[in-house]
Structure formats: structure tokens, C-alpha cells
Amino acid sequence: MKTIDEEIWDYLDGGLTADQKAEISAKISSDPAYQEVFTELQEVHQLMKGAELEEPSMSFTRNVMDQVKLEIAPIALKTKVSKTIIYSIAAFFLLSIVAIMIYTIANSTLSDETFEVPSLKLPVNTQEFITPTSIRIFFFVDIVLALIYLDSFLRRKKA
Amino acid sequence: MQEQQTDYALITAVLEGNTTVYADLVKRHQRFVFTMAMRFAKNREDAEEIAQDCFVKAYKALGTFQYTSKFSTWLYTITYTTAMTFLRKKKLSTLSLNDxxxxxxxxxxxxxxxxxxxxxxxxxxxxxxxxxxxxxxxxxxxxxxxxxxxxxxxxxxxxxxxxxxxxxxxxxxxxxxxxxxxxxxxxxxxxxx
The missing domain is CATH 1.10.10.10 (Winged helix-like DNA-binding domain superfamily/Winged helix DNA-binding domain)
Structure with a gap:
């Protein structure tokens, strides 16, 4: 539920639809409470619109340019990192992946009944490390990280 | 003639090496940046320092400016961040009639x-x-x-x-x-x- 002030500010800002505008306009002309708030806020609104900006000192631009002269001249980011280089690197990796896939498919015998999924042989026995305790620790760390992220996300939204 | 150039044209000119043109950008926006700085600093000396710092920061980062938004919005973001940092450093007391x-x-x-x-x-x-x-x-x-x-x-x-x-x-x-x-x-x- 909007207050009279909020309705009048929206009306003055001009962000309302034609119907909403007509509705508020009717309220202003018929309701003395709306009329009073409107007169008051319109004056503040007009005063704000006519307010002038502050003027810095006469030497402001010169002072800025004196400082700027000491800095390295800026260069457009697109000239710093050429897109051609990025595309070339991407093309190289894509072609490599495609070539490996073609080679693998061409040399594999999928119809062979003796086909087995290759197993990963590591120098350590991974089963020793995957215990109920380690899984619990893993989930606990995950939950803590998720809560930290949620906290920072909510703080950002609140700000 | 130069005054009629848009902010984008001036930025492009600066990035192409004509760094003196940056003075025109400063002149265009200095009053508003200074006014924003005054809202935080409350005295002219500090406000000038903040405003100058903003323009120097904007100059250094000009290469990262995306032409998708208004230069003023980008510049005001720098001003707001710089002013907030200033406020934190100085720990200026803020006034409120409620107190x-x-x-x-x-x-x-x-x-x-x-x-x-x-x-x-x-x-x-x-x-x-x-x-x-x-x-x-x-x-x-x-x-x-x-x-x-x-x-x-x-x-x-x-x-x-x-x-x-x-x-x-x-x-x-x-x-x-x-x-x-x-x-x-x-x-x-x-x-x-």
C-alpha cells in the first residue's frame, strides 16, 4: 500500500501509465489531503529541478591535466588483447579435440564384445580415503562454503 | 566545433593518443563530479581532491570503458566509489536531524x-x-x-x-x-x- 507521498512523487516523476496518472490527478483535484501534499511536494520538486551545480576552482582542469600527464596514456582494451590471438588459440584447441576424437572413433572397434571401460589406475588406493567420515567432512565444508556465499549474497542485496 | 563532439568521440580521441582532449571531458563533467564530491566531503578542499582523484582514475581506466553505457554513468560510479573510500578514511561524521x-x-x-x-x-x-x-x-x-x-x-x-x-x-x-x-x-x- 503506497502512502500519499509516494503516490504524489511517482506522479511528479512522470513514470506512471496514463490510467494511473489520471487516477492520481483525479484524487488531487477532489481530495484536500492529496491537494495539500501535492502542492508541498511540487514546490520541493521544482526547487530541486532548479538547483545549480557547485563550481570547482578555476585551476581544476589544469590540476587534473597536470596529474594526468604523469600517467601512462590509456590504450583501448581491444588493442591490448587482440581478438585474433584469442580466436587462434580457441581454434587450435578445438581442432586438436576434433582430431583426437576422429582418430579415436576411427580406431575403435565398438562392436567387439570384449570391450571394457578403461579403469583409472592410480599409485594410491582411493577407496581407503573415501570413508563415511571423509564424506561427512566433504559435505560439511561444502555447506559452510554455501552459507558464506549466501551471507555475502544477501549482504550485497541488502546494501 | 570540438564542443559538439560527443563523449564517445572524445574518449576515442584520447585512446588514439590525443590525450590533451581529455581536458574537454574534464570540463564537461567537472561541475557534477565536484558537486557529488561535495555531498561527501562537506568542504571544498577535500571535494576538489576527491574530484581530481576521480578524473585521474577515470583516465587510467579509460581503456576499459565499454561504449554500452553513458560515460557520465561510468564516471559517477568511479566518483561514488572514490568518495565512499574517502569517507571511510576520514571517518566523517554525518549529520541527521533525527539525532x-x-x-x-x-x-x-x-x-x-x-x-x-x-x-x-x-x-x-x-x-x-x-x-x-x-x-x-x-x-x-x-x-x-x-x-x-x-x-x-x-x-x-x-x-x-x-x-x-x-x-x-x-x-x-x-x-x-x-x-x-x-x-x-x-x-x-x-x-x-
Whole structure:
């Protein structure tokens, strides 16, 4: 539920639809409470619109340019990192992946009944490390990280 | 002729090596950046320091400017961040009429104005005074909205907030401004605003 002030500010800002505008306009002309708030806020609104900006000192631009002269001249980011280089690197990796896939498919015998999924042989026995305790620790760390992220996300939204 | 160039054209010229053109960009935006800095610093010396720092930062980062938004919005974001950093460093105390302890300072402001008969007659002088009494964020939103002619979305971008939040904050800031004006002007409020 909007207050009279909020309705009048929206009306003055001009962000309302034609119907909403007509509705508020009717309220202003018929309701003395709306009329009073409107007169008051319109004056503040007009005063704000006519307010002038502050003027810095006469030497402001010169002072800025004196400082700027000491800095390295800026260069457009697109000239710093050429897109051609990025595309070339991407093309190289894509072609490599495609070539490996073609080679693998061409040399594999999928119809062979003796086909087995290759197993990963590591120098350590991974089963020793995957215990109920380690899984619990893993989930606990995950939950803590998720809560930290949620906290920072909510703080950002609140700000 | 050069004055008619857009901000984008001036930025391109600077990035192509014509760095002296940056002075035109500074001249175009210095009043607003300085006004924004004044909302935080409350004195001209500090405000000039902040404003100069903003333009130097903007110059150094000009290469990263995306031509998808207005240069002013991008510059005001830098100004807001720089001013906030300044505020944190200086730990400036902010004024609020809601606090009893600030009453004395407000009365001093009023007596300053009574001493100046020309300013006393000016509604804008009281307005400026009332803005100074607002919290920096409130003053910033009002300044950006009215003097910077920024949309709610652009203000949201500048202040790293959502536009809905800015809308609510703008409503509240204007209500507080009205209250402070009424307080400052007392009996004169109905004549002047």
C-alpha cells in the first residue's frame, strides 16, 4: 500500500501509465489531503529541478591535466588483447579435440564384445580415503562454503 | 566545433593518443563530479581532491570503458566509489536531524544564514543547506536524480544497488529533505518552497 507521498512523487516523476496518472490527478483535484501534499511536494520538486551545480576552482582542469600527464596514456582494451590471438588459440584447441576424437572413433572397434571401460589406475588406493567420515567432512565444508556465499549474497542485496 | 563532439568521440580521441582532449571531458563533467564530491566531503578542499582523484582514475581506466553505457554513468560510479573510500578514511561524521546531538549544529547553520541577508532570501541556499544535512547516500541519490539527470537504473548502476531499492531510497531521501527544509525555514517554509 503506497502512502500519499509516494503516490504524489511517482506522479511528479512522470513514470506512471496514463490510467494511473489520471487516477492520481483525479484524487488531487477532489481530495484536500492529496491537494495539500501535492502542492508541498511540487514546490520541493521544482526547487530541486532548479538547483545549480557547485563550481570547482578555476585551476581544476589544469590540476587534473597536470596529474594526468604523469600517467601512462590509456590504450583501448581491444588493442591490448587482440581478438585474433584469442580466436587462434580457441581454434587450435578445438581442432586438436576434433582430431583426437576422429582418430579415436576411427580406431575403435565398438562392436567387439570384449570391450571394457578403461579403469583409472592410480599409485594410491582411493577407496581407503573415501570413508563415511571423509564424506561427512566433504559435505560439511561444502555447506559452510554455501552459507558464506549466501551471507555475502544477501549482504550485497541488502546494501 | 570540438564542443559538439560527443563523449564517445572524445574518449576515442584520447585512446588514439590525443590525450590533451581529455581536458574537454574534464570540463564537461567537472561541475557534477565536484558537486557529488561535495555531498561527501562537506568542504571544498577535500571535494576538489576527491574530484581530481576521480578524473585521474577515470583516465587510467579509460581503456576499459565499454561504449554500452553513458560515460557520465561510468564516471559517477568511479566518483561514488572514490568518495565512499574517502569517507571511510576520514571517518566523517554525518549529520541527521533525527539525532538530538545535531540540533546545536543545525542551529549554527541557521545563525550562519541569518548573518547573510542575501542568502537568507534564497530558497536555493536553504536547499543546499538541507542537502548538506542529509546522509551522504541520500544526498547522492537526490543529486544524481535531479542534477545529474540520471534514471533510476543508472543511479542503481552507479551505487551498486537495485533500481527498486533506489526508488524507495529516493522517496525517503526526498521526504527527509522536505523535513529538513521545513526545519530550516520554520515559519518561512510556506513562502519559500
Amino acid at each position: 538530538d546531538e545535531n540540533t546545536v549544529q543545525i542551529e549554527n547553520h541557521i545563525s550562519d544564514y541569518n548573518a547573510n541577508s542575501i542568502e537568507k532570501k534564497s530558497g536555493y541556499a536553504y536547499l543546499s543547506q538541507a542537502i548538506d544535512l542529509l546522509l551522504p547516500d541520500d544526498a547522492m541519490i537526490i543529486t544524481l536524480f535531479y542534477m545529474g539527470e540520471q534514471s533510476l537504473e543508472e543511479i542503481a548502476q552507479t551505487m551498486h544497488m537495485e533500481s527498486k531499492t533506489i526508488k524507495v531510497k529516493l522517496h525517503r531521501a526526498r521526504t527527509r529533505l522536505k523535513e529538513k527544509l521545513q526545519y530550516l525555514l520554520k515559519d518561512e517554509v510556506k513562502e519559500l518552497i
